Amino acid sequence: MSITIIGAGLAGLSAALTLAEQGVSCNLVSAQASERAQSVMAEGGINASLDTMGEDDAVTYHFEDTMRGGVNLADPNAVWGLCQNAPAVVRRLYALGVPFSTNERGIVQRNFGGQKKKRTAFVKSSTGKMLMTALIDEVRKYEAGGLVRRFAHHRVSALHIESNACRGVTVTDDYTNEALTFSGSVILACGGMNGLFEGLTTGTTQNTADVAALCLENGVELANLEFIQYHPTTIGISGKRLLVSEAARGEGGRLFVRKNGKPWYFMEEKYPELKNLMPRDVVSAEMTAVTAMPECENQVYLDMTGIARDVWKTRLSDLREQLVHYLHIDPAKAPVPVSPGIHYFMGGIWVDEQHRTSAANLYAAGECACQYHGANRLGGNSLLGAVYGGMVAAQTAMSDPETDRVSPEQAEEQNAEVSPSFRARVSAVLGAYLKILRSESGLRQALEELNALSAAAGNPAEVRLLRLAAATVNCALFRKESRGAHRRTDYPVAERGCQKQTIVTNTEIFYREIPERRSHEAID
Amino acid sequence: MKLLIEILRQASRTSAPYKQTIAYEAPPEDTVATLLKRLNSEEKLTDTSKSPVGSIYWQCSCLQKKCGACAMRINGTPRLACDAKLGEFKRGRLVLEPLKKFPTVRDLIVDRGVMMENLKAIHNWLEQSARQSEKTVDLRYDASRCLQCGCCLEVCPNFTADGSFYGAAAFVPASRILAQAEKDNPQALAAYYKENIFSGCGKSLSCHHICPAEIDVEHKLANANAVAVWKRYFR
Numbered sequence: 008m009s010i011t012i013i014g015a016g017l018a019g020l021s022a023a024l025t026l027a028e029q030g031v032s033c034n035l036v037s038a039q040a041s042e043r044a045q046s047v048m049a050e051g052g053i054n055a056s057l058d059t060m061g062e063d064d065a066v067t068y069h070f071e072d073t074m075r076g077g078v079n080l081a082d083p084n085a086v087w088g089l090c091q092n093a094p095a096v097v098r099r100l101y102a103l104g105v106p107f108s109t110n111e112r113g114i115v116q117r118n119f120g121g122q123k124k125k126r127t128a129f130v131k132s133s134t135g136k137m138l139m140t141a142l143i144d145e146v147r148k149y150e151a152g153g154l155v156r157r158f159a160h161h162r163v164s165a166l167h168i169e170s171n172a173c174r175g176v177t178v179t180d181d182y183t184n185e186a187l188t189f190s191g192s193v194i195l196a197c198g199g200m201n202g203l204f205e206g207l208t209t210g211t212t213q214n215t216a217d218v219a220a221l222c223l224e225n226g227v228e229l230a231n232l233e234f235i236q237y238h239p240t241t242i243g244i245s246g247k248r249l250l251v252s253e254a255a256r257g258e259g260g261r262l263f264v265r266k267n268g269k270p271w272y273f274m275e276e277k278y279p280e281l282k283n284l285m286p287r288d289v290v291s292a293e294m295t296a297v298t299a300m301p302e303c304e305n306q307v308y309l310d311m312t313g314i315a316r317d318v319w320k321t322r323l324s325d326l327r328e329q330l331v332h333y334l335h336i337d338p339a340k341a342p343v344p345v346s347p348g349i350h351y352f353m354g355g356i357w358v359d360e361q362h363r364t365s366a367a368n369l370y371a372a373g374e375c376a377c378q379y380h381g382a383n384r385l386g387g388n389s390l391l392g393a394v395y396g397g398m399v400a401a402q403t404a405m406s407d408p409e410t411d412r413v414s415p416e417q418a419e420e421q422n423a424e425v426s427p428s429f430r431a432r433v434s435a436v437l438g439a440y441l442k443i444l445r446s447e448s449g450l451r452q453a454l455e456e457l458n459a460l461s462a463a464a465g466n467p468a469e470v471r472l473l474r475l476a477a478a479t480v481n482c483a484l485f486r487k488e489s490r491g492a493h494r495r496t497d498y499p500v501a502e503r504g505c506q507k508q509t510i511v512t513n514t515e516i517f518y519r520e521i522p523e524r525r526s527h528e529a530i531d
Numbered sequence: 532m533k534l535l536i537e538i539l540r541q542a543s544r545t546s547a548p549y550k551q552t553i554a555y556e557a558p559p560e561d562t563v564a565t566l567l568k569r570l571n572s573e574e575k576l577t578d579t580s581k582s583p584v585g586s587i588y589w590q591c592s593c594l595q596k597k598c599g600a601c602a603m604r605i606n607g608t609p610r611l612a613c614d615a616k617l618g619e620f621k622r623g624r625l626v627l628e629p630l631k632k633f634p635t636v637r638d639l640i641v642d643r644g645v646m647m648e649n650l651k652a653i654h655n656w657l658e659q660s661a662r663q664s665e666k667t668v669d670l671r672y673d674a675s676r677c678l679q680c681g682c683c684l685e686v687c688p689n690f691t692a693d694g695s696f697y698g699a700a701a702f703v704p705a706s707r708i709l710a711q712a713e714k715d716n717p718q719a720l721a722a723y724y725k726e727n728i729f730s731g732c733g734k735s736l737s738c739h740h741i742c743p744a745e746i747d748v749e750h751k752l753a754n755a756n757a758v759a760v761w762k763r764y765f766r
């Protein structure tokens with residue numbers, strides 16, 4: 008059996024480990040080393056109903072919060088699997104040596120947005136880095152044993168899909184320009200589509216969206232591209248958006264805007280139960296609304312001055328260091344000006360509950376896949392979704408029958424790259440019209456501007472990127488309602504008839520029903 | 532601010548390196564990383580002798596000091612490009628070079644694969660489930676922060692890419708694993724540690740002072756030595 012994994016962040020490593028533990032070998036391909044994947048940047052934590060905080064937490068509550076946070080657009084059976092397995096996932100990570108803090112009941116958990124219980128396990132605000140170090144070391148064991156073959160500094164240059172079945176993938180060595188073709192099943196774990204919004208996201212420059220664009224070109228279904236998460240608390244720094252983790256609010260940070268000159272803690276007034284910790288789509292939309300009010304200033308602040316000294320030291324030291332370094336503001340002493348920024352892609356490559364894409368022998372997991380988060384992702388659920396999704400994708404890939412090999416003619420594909428200036432132009436269009444609030448006229452304008460760029464597309468990779476950009480805008484046009492992260496000024500409420508997934512291919516766009524929820528017993 | 536940027540360029544692994552000087556203006560709050568992004572998005576950039584510059588190859592990922600991708604020599608010091616703000620360089624003179632201890636791939640990109648190979652060679656992994664103890668939690672946290680950026684190896688007098696001494700980029704991660712070792716459960720790593728780290732280290736600690744992640748490298752060395760060499764286990 009031959010399996011190739013594209014991406015060596017959390018989802019890719021988790022898939023590789025799952026295969027290796029079953030004695031199945033794989034090629035583990037990534038544009039850069041695992042230490043550089045976006046997963047190392049994750050800060051706040053990972054969710055699981057471990058119930059260590061004396062709040063009577065349970066899988067059902069995690070499930071309900073995730074479904075509600077996603078405004079009922081996620082596959083309930085997949086979400087149940089995620090939540091049910093979450094405690095085992097986090098305990099496994101603990102066994103691999105992740106330095107979670109513990110109390111007498113187990114791993115300590117913190118509050119996070121959209122969740123009524125303390126359910127987020129964390130290591131200060133460097134949770135992603137800690138999980139990655141532990142998984143990299145564990146996978147290394149199997150690299151030494153020969154089961155995991157690493158191809159760092161390799162980029163995907165072609166996907167080989169014939170009659171809707173994947174036969175393999177060609178990757179190109181960034182260092183030598185040599186191409187390598189691997190036949191067999193492919194698991195995509197290549198991260199979110201940051202490359203559509205260059206310079207406008209909190210994430211890595213490495214996740215270029217090129218693989219999603221290749222999927223679209225090859226007839227693989229993409230889904231829910233309109234759902235782009237704007238994290239409420241980000242700050243523009245040189246070349247990117249810097250995230251202020253939700254942990255800052257989980258530990259007591261408060262949002263305010265100056266209204267008639269006086270601080271107004273609008274989230275606390277409007278949402279007395281969850282306050283500053285409402286789901287991200289709600290907080291971002293409220294920030295946009297209050298800053299548009301004539302009696303308010305055009306700037307929201309995050310006030311973290313009330314956070315206790317020992318909490319800064321033991322739980323948020325790394326966050327404080329970043330703010331002092333890049334902004335020259337000590338958040339323990341002064342409020343920090345924040346605004347919403349692009350942080351996560353809920354949509355992506357369509358997958359079923361077992362992480363199969365619409366093409367046979369092609370799987371997707373982690374942020375590149377459209378799974379678990381519906382219309383809005385809860386903080387702490389994507390690290391979980393990446394680790395768990397990688398496991399499920401690997402298990403499915405092992406159990407499915409194999410396909411034919413890549414034929415030699417197919418393997419001869421061109422390697423082309425998107426130039427930085429072209430990417431910047433596409434990003435400028437998407438950044439201008441796919442904001443928190445969208446409208447028909449704006450989206451039509453975006454399509455026109457993208458269309459005007461087609462003459463400038465100089466190679467196949469640029470043509471593909473442009474098509475992916477247009478598909479994303481088309482998804483936003485198609486969904487005539489407001490739900491989660493997708494807010495239309497011309498269709499301001501959620502419509503029952505739109506409680507479906509948007510599916511987009513290179514030829515069509517349509518709604519697909521969300522699977523019926525099976526009884527829990529049937530899923531167990 | 533006005534800048535005069537000298538970049539050591541090299542078209543491929545085997546071609547000869549050459550210097551190119553570019554006059555450019557950028558805001559002082561920019562980092563060297565954003566400067567490179569700006570230079571690369573200029574459609575027709577020329578150097579001081581009017582020759583075209585073309586794409587300058589370099590690596591980045593997080594742009595916020597969390598991934599180690601962008602390590603290079605900036606005015607002779609190995610550091611992260613996304614950490615170095617232009618305003619620091621008062622005279623506006625910048626010299627950008629690839630790290631010298633590793634083979635150059637192209638321009639500012641070097642092949643640091645040897646670092647991961649070395650970790651594999653010393654068996655840097657847990658032999659069994661972690662023995663979690665609150666006593667080692669801070670040590671394991673700090674050790675887990677290593678970016679594998681290679682700055683410590685660049686300044687280490689004893690490290691070479693083809694040598695058998697592996698330096699701080701190996702002993703910092705190793706200290707996480709060694710914190711798990713016990714008398715009746717020694718990690719295979721301990722033996723390799725003695726050979727590839729302990730015996731070759733001059734303890735000058737240049738590595739400690741350069742680490743851009745500000746890891747307490749000296750502390751990791753002391754703790755790893757205690758376990759691997761002196762068999763003083765954490766309880």
Ligand SMILES: Cc1cc2nc3c(=O)[nH]c(=O)nc-3n(C[C@H](O)[C@H](O)[C@H](O)COP(=O)(O)OP(=O)(O)OC[C@H]3O[C@@H](n4cnc5c(N)ncnc54)[C@H](O)[C@@H]3O)c2cc1C
Pocket residue numbers: 013014015016017018019036037038039040041044045046047048049050051052053134135161162163196197198199209210211213214215216217218250350351372373374375386387388389390391393
């Ligand atoms: C600042 C920040 C903080 C966050 N905090 C949290 C948090 O607290 N909790 C939480 O749950 N989530 C958090 N997230 C989200 C979370 O980090 C990501 O969703 C998750 O890490 C995605 O993991 P992944 O394995 O899918 O992708 P990634 O870790 O992004 O890995 C993608 C891999 O694909 C490779 N790749 C990409 N394109 C190609 C290509 N063309 N060819 C070959 N390889 C390719 C890359 O090299 C990389 O190895 C945060 C995100 C950011 C940016």
Ligand code: SF4
Pocket residue numbers: 686687688689690698699731732733734735736737738739
């Ligand atoms: S202490 Fe000196 S010899 Fe030892 S790793 Fe650090 S720099 Fe190298």
Ligand code: SF4
Pocket residue numbers: 599676677678679680681682683684699700703741742743744745746748
């Ligand atoms: S110890 Fe510090 S300098 Fe050395 S590789 Fe790790 S992060 Fe870089």
Ligand code: FES
Pocket residue numbers: 564590591592593594595596597598599600601602611612613614
């Ligand atoms: S780009 Fe990640 S450390 Fe500089």
